[in-house]
Amino acid sequence: xxxxxxxxxxxxxxxxxxxxxxxxQTMGHDKMYWYQQDPGMELHLIHYxxxxxxxxxxxxxxxxxxxxxxTEHFPLTLESARPSHTSQYLCASSEYGxxxxxxxxxxxxxxxxxx
Amino acid sequence: LAKTTQPIxxxxxxxxxxxxxxxxxxxxxxxxxxxxQQFPSQGPRFIIQGYKTKVTNExxxxxxxxxxxxxxxxxxxxxxxxxxxYYCLVGDEYSGGGADGLTFGKGTHxxxxx
Numbered sequence: 001x002x003x004x005x006x007x008x009x010x011x012x013x014x015x016x017x018x019x020x021x022x023x024x025q026t027m028g029h030d031k032m033y034w035y036q037q038d039p040g041m042e043l044h045l046i047h048y049x050x051x052x053x054x055x056x057x058x059x060x061x062x063x064x065x066x067x068x069x070x071t072e073h074f075p076l077t078l079e080s081a082r083p084s085h086t087s088q089y090l091c092a093s094s095e096y097g098x099x100x101x102x103x104x105x106x107x108x109x110x111x112x113x114x115x
Numbered sequence: 116l117a118k119t120t121q122p123i124x125x126x127x128x129x130x131x132x133x134x135x136x137x138x139x140x141x142x143x144x145x146x147x148x149x150x151x152q153q154f155p156s157q158g159p160r161f162i163i164q165g166y167k168t169k170v171t172n173e174x175x176x177x178x179x180x181x182x183x184x185x186x187x188x189x190x191x192x193x194x195x196x197x198x199x200x201y202y203c204l205v206g207d208e209y210s211g212g213g214a215d216g217l218t219f220g221k222g223t224h225x226x227x228x229x
Contacts, residue, residue: 035219042220042221042222043159043219045218088156090159092158103149103151103161103164104151104159104161105161106158106159106160108157108158109156109157
Protein backbone atom coordinates (compact mmCIF):
# COMPACT_ATOMS: atom_id res chain seq x y z
CA UNK A 1 0.00 0.00 0.00
CA UNK A 2 1.51 3.28 -1.15
CA UNK A 3 2.01 5.98 1.46
CA UNK A 4 3.04 8.57 -1.08
CA UNK A 5 0.83 9.34 -4.02
CA UNK A 6 1.61 11.03 -7.30
CA UNK A 7 -0.91 12.15 -9.87
CA UNK A 8 -1.28 11.97 -12.75
CA UNK A 9 0.60 8.76 -13.53
CA UNK A 10 0.99 9.73 -17.19
CA UNK A 11 0.50 13.12 -18.84
CA UNK A 12 0.80 14.22 -22.45
CA UNK A 13 0.52 17.96 -22.89
CA UNK A 14 1.14 20.60 -25.54
CA UNK A 15 3.97 23.09 -25.52
CA UNK A 16 3.27 26.25 -23.55
CA UNK A 17 0.72 24.74 -21.21
CA UNK A 18 0.90 25.18 -17.46
CA UNK A 19 0.91 21.95 -15.48
CA UNK A 20 1.02 20.92 -11.86
CA UNK A 21 2.23 17.51 -10.75
CA UNK A 22 0.71 16.46 -7.46
CA UNK A 23 2.48 14.65 -4.62
CA UNK A 24 0.97 13.77 -1.25
CA GLN A 25 2.23 11.63 1.61
CA THR A 26 0.41 10.29 4.65
CA MET A 27 3.43 9.49 6.81
CA GLY A 28 3.89 12.91 8.38
CA HIS A 29 7.40 13.16 6.96
CA ASP A 30 9.02 16.56 7.20
CA LYS A 31 11.34 16.24 4.22
CA MET A 32 10.06 15.91 0.68
CA TYR A 33 11.88 15.81 -2.65
CA TRP A 34 11.36 15.95 -6.37
CA TYR A 35 13.67 14.01 -8.67
CA GLN A 36 13.80 14.01 -12.44
CA GLN A 37 14.83 10.87 -14.29
CA ASP A 38 15.13 10.18 -18.01
CA PRO A 39 14.77 6.53 -19.14
CA GLY A 40 17.79 4.46 -18.15
CA MET A 41 19.50 7.45 -16.60
CA GLU A 42 20.32 8.71 -13.11
CA LEU A 43 17.90 10.39 -10.76
CA HIS A 44 18.59 14.10 -10.41
CA LEU A 45 17.33 16.10 -7.44
CA ILE A 46 15.51 19.24 -8.62
CA HIS A 47 13.70 20.44 -5.46
CA TYR A 48 13.45 19.61 -1.79
CA UNK A 49 11.73 20.86 1.34
CA UNK A 50 12.50 20.59 5.05
CA UNK A 51 8.92 21.28 6.03
CA UNK A 52 6.06 23.75 5.68
CA UNK A 53 7.08 26.96 3.92
CA UNK A 54 10.53 25.55 3.15
CA UNK A 55 11.61 24.99 -0.45
CA UNK A 56 15.10 24.66 -1.92
CA UNK A 57 16.54 24.01 -5.35
CA UNK A 58 18.39 20.79 -5.90
CA UNK A 59 21.49 19.84 -7.84
CA UNK A 60 19.88 19.94 -11.28
CA UNK A 61 18.64 23.27 -12.51
CA UNK A 62 14.95 23.14 -13.31
CA UNK A 63 12.44 25.61 -14.65
CA UNK A 64 9.80 24.14 -12.39
CA UNK A 65 8.69 25.58 -9.06
CA UNK A 66 7.37 23.94 -5.90
CA UNK A 67 5.37 24.92 -2.84
CA UNK A 68 4.92 23.42 0.62
CA UNK A 69 1.87 24.91 2.30
CA UNK A 70 0.93 21.69 4.08
CA THR A 71 3.19 18.98 5.45
CA GLU A 72 1.60 16.27 3.35
CA HIS A 73 1.49 18.11 0.03
CA PHE A 74 4.40 19.09 -2.27
CA PRO A 75 3.19 20.00 -5.77
CA LEU A 76 5.51 20.81 -8.66
CA THR A 77 4.49 23.36 -11.30
CA LEU A 78 5.73 24.09 -14.81
CA GLU A 79 4.43 27.47 -15.94
CA SER A 80 5.10 26.82 -19.63
CA ALA A 81 5.86 23.25 -20.63
CA ARG A 82 8.44 22.56 -23.34
CA PRO A 83 9.54 19.33 -25.05
CA SER A 84 12.78 19.48 -23.03
CA HIS A 85 10.66 18.92 -19.91
CA THR A 86 9.69 15.46 -21.14
CA SER A 87 10.86 13.08 -18.41
CA GLN A 88 9.77 11.06 -15.40
CA TYR A 89 9.24 13.05 -12.22
CA LEU A 90 9.54 11.20 -8.91
CA CYS A 91 8.42 12.51 -5.54
CA ALA A 92 9.87 11.17 -2.29
CA SER A 93 9.71 11.84 1.43
CA SER A 94 11.78 10.99 4.48
CA GLU A 95 11.94 11.60 8.19
CA TYR A 96 14.36 14.28 9.31
CA GLY A 97 16.70 13.08 11.98
CA UNK A 98 16.21 11.01 15.08
CA UNK A 99 15.78 7.66 13.40
CA UNK A 100 18.00 4.81 12.36
CA UNK A 101 15.81 4.19 9.36
CA UNK A 102 15.97 7.32 7.38
CA UNK A 103 15.08 5.63 4.14
CA UNK A 104 13.24 7.44 1.44
CA UNK A 105 9.75 6.49 0.32
CA UNK A 106 9.11 7.17 -3.34
CA UNK A 107 5.92 7.63 -5.26
CA UNK A 108 5.27 5.77 -8.51
CA UNK A 109 6.20 8.80 -10.57
CA UNK A 110 4.61 10.94 -13.26
CA UNK A 111 5.69 10.28 -16.83
CA UNK A 112 5.42 13.65 -18.58
CA UNK A 113 5.51 14.04 -22.36
CA UNK A 114 5.41 17.51 -23.86
CA UNK A 115 4.57 17.59 -27.55
CA LEU B 116 28.33 13.16 1.25
CA ALA B 117 30.37 10.04 0.68
CA LYS B 118 30.71 9.05 -2.97
CA THR B 119 29.87 5.49 -3.90
CA THR B 120 31.14 3.27 -6.70
CA GLN B 121 29.34 0.15 -7.88
CA PRO B 122 29.40 -1.95 -11.06
CA ILE B 123 27.36 -0.56 -13.93
CA UNK B 124 25.80 -3.93 -14.76
CA UNK B 125 25.67 -7.58 -13.72
CA UNK B 126 24.12 -10.72 -15.17
CA UNK B 127 23.01 -13.84 -13.37
CA UNK B 128 20.57 -16.73 -13.63
CA UNK B 129 17.45 -17.73 -11.78
CA UNK B 130 18.11 -19.54 -8.53
CA UNK B 131 21.60 -18.12 -8.11
CA UNK B 132 22.83 -15.91 -5.28
CA UNK B 133 23.83 -12.45 -6.47
CA UNK B 134 26.28 -10.22 -4.64
CA UNK B 135 26.63 -6.55 -5.58
CA UNK B 136 29.51 -4.71 -3.97
CA UNK B 137 29.63 -0.97 -3.40
CA UNK B 138 32.75 1.03 -2.49
CA UNK B 139 32.46 4.08 -0.23
CA UNK B 140 35.99 4.95 0.86
CA UNK B 141 35.04 8.30 2.36
CA UNK B 142 32.19 7.10 4.54
CA UNK B 143 31.73 9.21 7.68
CA UNK B 144 31.28 7.97 11.23
CA UNK B 145 27.59 8.85 11.31
CA UNK B 146 26.77 7.49 7.86
CA UNK B 147 24.46 4.55 7.24
CA UNK B 148 24.52 2.44 4.09
CA UNK B 149 21.22 2.01 2.30
CA UNK B 150 20.29 0.03 -0.80
CA UNK B 151 17.35 0.73 -3.10
CA GLN B 152 15.80 -1.21 -5.96
CA GLN B 153 14.18 0.41 -8.98
CA PHE B 154 12.04 -1.18 -11.67
CA PRO B 155 11.43 0.63 -14.97
CA SER B 156 8.90 3.45 -14.75
CA GLN B 157 8.70 3.18 -10.96
CA GLY B 158 10.30 5.00 -8.06
CA PRO B 159 13.16 3.38 -6.11
CA ARG B 160 12.14 1.10 -3.28
CA PHE B 161 14.03 0.76 0.00
CA ILE B 162 15.59 -2.71 0.34
CA ILE B 163 17.90 -2.71 3.34
CA GLN B 164 19.98 -0.46 5.55
CA GLY B 165 22.94 -1.10 7.81
CA TYR B 166 25.70 0.54 9.80
CA LYS B 167 28.18 -2.27 10.41
CA THR B 168 28.54 -6.07 10.32
CA LYS B 169 25.59 -7.92 8.83
CA VAL B 170 21.95 -7.10 8.42
CA THR B 171 19.35 -9.49 7.06
CA ASN B 172 15.69 -9.07 6.20
CA GLU B 173 13.16 -11.03 4.18
CA UNK B 174 14.50 -9.65 0.92
CA UNK B 175 18.27 -9.43 1.19
CA UNK B 176 21.38 -9.40 3.35
CA UNK B 177 23.87 -6.59 3.70
CA UNK B 178 27.47 -7.31 4.63
CA UNK B 179 29.64 -4.47 5.91
CA UNK B 180 33.29 -5.07 6.83
CA UNK B 181 34.86 -3.54 9.91
CA UNK B 182 36.41 -0.61 8.02
CA UNK B 183 33.00 0.18 6.42
CA UNK B 184 34.70 1.27 3.20
CA UNK B 185 32.58 -1.12 1.20
CA UNK B 186 29.36 -3.06 1.48
CA UNK B 187 27.85 -6.04 -0.31
CA UNK B 188 24.18 -6.54 -1.05
CA UNK B 189 23.36 -10.22 -1.27
CA UNK B 190 20.20 -11.43 -3.01
CA UNK B 191 19.55 -15.13 -2.36
CA UNK B 192 18.07 -17.32 -5.09
CA UNK B 193 17.19 -14.57 -7.53
CA UNK B 194 14.26 -14.78 -9.91
CA UNK B 195 13.44 -12.98 -13.15
CA UNK B 196 11.52 -10.39 -11.13
CA UNK B 197 14.74 -9.29 -9.45
CA UNK B 198 15.86 -7.71 -12.72
CA UNK B 199 16.17 -4.05 -11.75
CA UNK B 200 18.59 -1.25 -10.99
CA TYR B 201 20.14 -1.37 -7.52
CA TYR B 202 21.48 1.77 -5.87
CA CYS B 203 23.89 2.00 -2.97
CA LEU B 204 23.70 5.22 -0.95
CA VAL B 205 25.58 6.54 2.05
CA GLY B 206 24.45 9.22 4.48
CA ASP B 207 23.23 9.92 8.00
CA GLU B 208 19.74 10.54 9.30
CA TYR B 209 20.26 14.27 8.98
CA SER B 210 21.85 14.17 5.57
CA GLY B 211 19.03 11.81 4.71
CA GLY B 212 20.55 12.86 2.14
CA GLY B 213 22.08 15.79 3.66
CA ALA B 214 20.95 19.31 3.22
CA ASP B 215 20.04 18.49 -0.32
CA GLY B 216 18.88 14.96 -0.87
CA LEU B 217 20.63 11.71 -1.56
CA THR B 218 22.66 11.32 -4.72
CA PHE B 219 21.65 8.09 -6.37
CA GLY B 220 24.37 7.70 -8.96
CA LYS B 221 24.01 5.33 -11.91
CA GLY B 222 23.31 2.21 -9.88
CA THR B 223 23.90 -1.40 -10.94
CA HIS B 224 21.71 -2.82 -13.69
CA UNK B 225 21.07 -6.42 -12.65
CA UNK B 226 19.72 -8.71 -15.36
CA UNK B 227 18.46 -12.16 -14.37
CA UNK B 228 18.16 -14.73 -17.12
CA UNK B 229 16.14 -17.97 -17.12
